[in-house]
Amino acid sequence: MxxxxxxxxxxxxxxxxxxxxxxxxxxxxxxxxxxxxxxxxxxxxxxxxxxxxxxxxxxxxxxxPIEERIDDLLSQMTVEEKAGIMFINGTGVSTTAQPDSKEGVEGPAARMPSIVENMNDREMNYFNIWGIPEDPAVFAKWYNNAQLVAESSRLGIPVTIASDPRHHFSNNIFAMSAKGFSQFCETLGFAALRDEALMKKFGDIVRQEYLAIGIREALHPQIDLATEPRWARIAGTFGEDAELSAMLVKAYIEGMQGTILDENGIATMTKHFPGGGPQKEGLDPHFSFQKGQIYPGDNFDYHLIPFEAAFEANTAAIMPYYGVPTDQTDENVAMAYNKAIITTLLREKYNYDGVVCTDWGLISDVPMGPDVVWKARAWGVEELSEVERVLRIIEAGCDQFGGENKPEHVVQLVKEGKLSEERIDISVRRLLRQKFQLGLFDNPFVDETKVNDIVGKPEWQALGAKTQQEAMTLLKNDENILPLAKNTLKVYIENMDSATVAEYAEVVATPEAADFAIIRVNTPWYPADTKNPFALGFHHGDLDFKGEEKEKIMKLLKTVPTVVDIYLDRPAVIPDIAAASKALIANYGASDKSVCEIIFGNSAPKGKLPFELPSSMKAVEEQKTDVPYDSKDPLFAYGFGLVYQ
Incomplete structure (x- = not known):
């Protein structure tokens, strides 16, 4: 040797x-x-x-041929190894780049087993990356070290590293850190731009940056339709129009995967089948205060249109959502437990033979602090034990368990004769096929010396900033006051970095001393009534400003001509602010500099609203949860957007 x-x-x-x-x-x-x-x-x-x-x-x-290779590997795998590949859970990346270390790992990943522990003790080889070091090169080194650990295992099955989106300028709770990566607008911004070629270009850039450091599966795109404006996860969607979402998701997947998934592609896990938008009162089924989505407009099939486009683009994986499709199937149980959804609809009607991975945490309860337990999202089957839940999900037609590391449950079911090894072989084959398609068995490594030449390329950063700017939607421009003259005005600002704005105008301390005010605000949200700390960060609740916050804004608008920039992660209800502002701009994830570039005319807004902005909360409450753009007399209609004169 x-x-x-x-x-x-x-x-x-x-x-x-x-x-x-x-x-x-x-x-x-x-x-x-x-x-x-x-x-x-x-x-x-x-x-x-x-x-x-x-x-x-x-x-x-x-x-x-890949299928011949899979046959051989399957014949050599133990039940324990087969069970291990059926689970994917989170892990952190140590600043030492050692996969058995937790040094520098923060947040939930710090309390979880290291990737090496899960590989050695549970035979797992799919992992979802959470916190990562600021230097992408450290990640690449950690990744290579993890592959060396995998290589030393009994069969040398390589690891697949997955990630939620990391390429958006965003403060949204679901957006992972984009430090080191190119930062584009959020997906709603791409919907506002309606540019199919740009969408594919973005997917290709994400592909190259992911490839450079070893991320090989994208837990995105998210293609739910934003038909219930109060839903907390709208920021990750392409808005409320099914045809627009279908066009963009197809381009997105083609940019990520290519026409055929191979060693140059990133496997996309499209979510959340069959569409998670119509949540009752917009409350999210991550939590037990909302377990079902409703279809008062009898519009279930409308939400399938984007997924049909994803199937045409051969998305490598599908993730069902948490909620119960209320009264749409023969039993009211959550999507991943629902055989009518996974087998009858997805597998049989659409002939889908890719990987189906559950959303995170359907099996196990999670302690969240004193007297607070985050219940497993086993909606409709809460009475089942963990082992029984695993069996029910597999019988429904799913292949992999997200956010769980309990392969011993699958092993127990097989040994007790309640689950056949032939059935799990079907799922394991799909999971192995993806690894073979990605070339991981032949070359799982990345070139650590090239990471900093690829990730965050200046031209990609520039394009990202351009999307932040041009995706903005100009909703109001009284007397064509925008763009403002650069370096000639005194401005009062709120919620902006003064040093950045000072590059464009003189920043003054009071509204009274200003020619104009520029303020940045976010779409309002109000925490749900819960003790779960994670749930408290979801942007639930009403969409209008209230009380002192609204009074403060309105006072400023009456004091000085004001340009209002609002971040739309959900459709804000802002009739009074729109009426009193001098100019109103919406953004979908943008830096202070990008906002200034628009306001002072170095760039121009091109975005059209990807959803309507309702005129009142009463109009929101009277909408049908599953029907697009159906609020009464919207303040700004779907597709509205002005341009500079």
């Missing part, structure tokens, strides 16, 4: 020619030869001996 390793490190790549097809193997990539510790040489061939048996197994042979 020492001699073989010496030859590996010093020799040029050998093109392998063999007598039989089973012995064929392509030359190993340079990067694999540099990183892998499992390479052996036999009969003049080099290959990764992942199961350490000193022979070229079919699953190790890159020249064979």
């Amino acid at each position: 020492k001699k073989s390793l010496f030859l590996l490190l010093s020799a040029v790549i050998i093109s392998c020619q063999t007598a039989t097809k089973n012995e064929e193997t392509a030359s190993l990539p340079d990067l694999v030869q540099q990183k892998s510790k499992a390479i052996v040489e036999a009969n003049g061939q080099k290959y990764r001996d992942l199961n350490h048996n000193n022979q070229l197994d079919k699953y190790e042979n890159s020249s064979l």
Whole structure:
């Protein structure tokens, strides 16, 4: 072995020619030869001996068809190994780049097992990354080290690293840190721009940055329709129009995956099937105070239109949502427990054979502090035990459990004869197929030396800033006061960085001393009545300003001509503010600099509203939850947007 390793490190790549097809193997990539510790040489061939048996197994042979490789690997896997691949949970990335370390890991990941613990103790090899170091190169090194740990396991099955969105300028609770990455507007901004080519370009940039550091599965795009304006997760959608969402999601997936998923692509997990938008009163089924979504307009099929486009684009995975599709199927149970949703609709009607992964936390309760327990989202089957819930979800047609690390439940079910190994093989095959398609068995490593040349490229950062700016929607511009003259005015500001604004105008301390005021506000929200600290951060509740906050804004608008910039993560109800402002702009994730670029004319707003802005909360309450743009006399209609004159 020492001699073989010496030859590996010093020799040029050998093109392998063999007598039989089973012995064929392509030359190993340079990067694999540099990183892998499992390479052996036999009969003049080099290959990764992942199961350490000193022979070229079919699953190790890159020249064979994927299904043949899967057959071979499945035949070698234990029940425990099969169960492990069916679970994906969160993990943190240590600042030391060591996968068995938690140094520098913060938040929930700090309280969870390390990736190495889950790999060794639970045979897991799918992981969702949460907090990461600010330097993407540290992530890349950590990732390579994790793949080396995987390579040393009994069968050498590589890990798949997944992530929620990381490329948006956002303070939304669901947006992961974008530090180090290119920062674009949120998906609502892309909906406002309605640019299919730009959407695909964005997907391609995300693909390249993810590839550079080792993220190979995207827990996005989110294509629920924003037909209930109070819903807390609208910021991640493309708005309320199904056809627009369908157009954009297809371009998004093509940019991420390509036409055929391969070693150059990122597997997309499109969510949340069959559409999570019509939540009763906008309350989110992450929590027990809201377990079902409703369809008073009998409009269930409308919410499937974007998913049909995702299927055309061959999305690699689908994630069902938490809620109960109230009175839409033969039983009122949550989506991932619902056989009519997963098997009858998704598998049979749409012939979908990709991975179906549940949303996070359907099996286990989570303690959240003294006297606070976050209940598992087992809506409609709360009486079932954890093991029974696992069985019910598999029987419904799902393949993987998100946010859980309980493979022992699957093992128990198989050993007790309640679940056949043949059934779990169906799911494991889908999960292995994705790993093979991504090329992870042949080259799971990334080039750590190239990370900083790829991630956050200046031209991508510039394009990201451009989307933040041009996605903005000009809702009002009295007397065409915008754009304001640069470097000639005195401005009073609120909720902005004074140093940034000072590049465009003189910043003064009081409204009375100003020619104009510029204020940035967010769409209002009001916490739900709960003790769950995570739930308290969701943007639930009414959409209008109230009490002292509203009085303060209105006083300013009456004191000095004011430009109002509002962040729309949900459709705000702002008739009084719209009437009293001199100019009104909506953004979908934008920096202070991007806002100034628009206000002072270095860039121009092009966005059209991706949802209507209702005229009152009464109009919101009278809307049908599942029907788009149906509020009475909206303040601004869907698709509204002015341009500079």
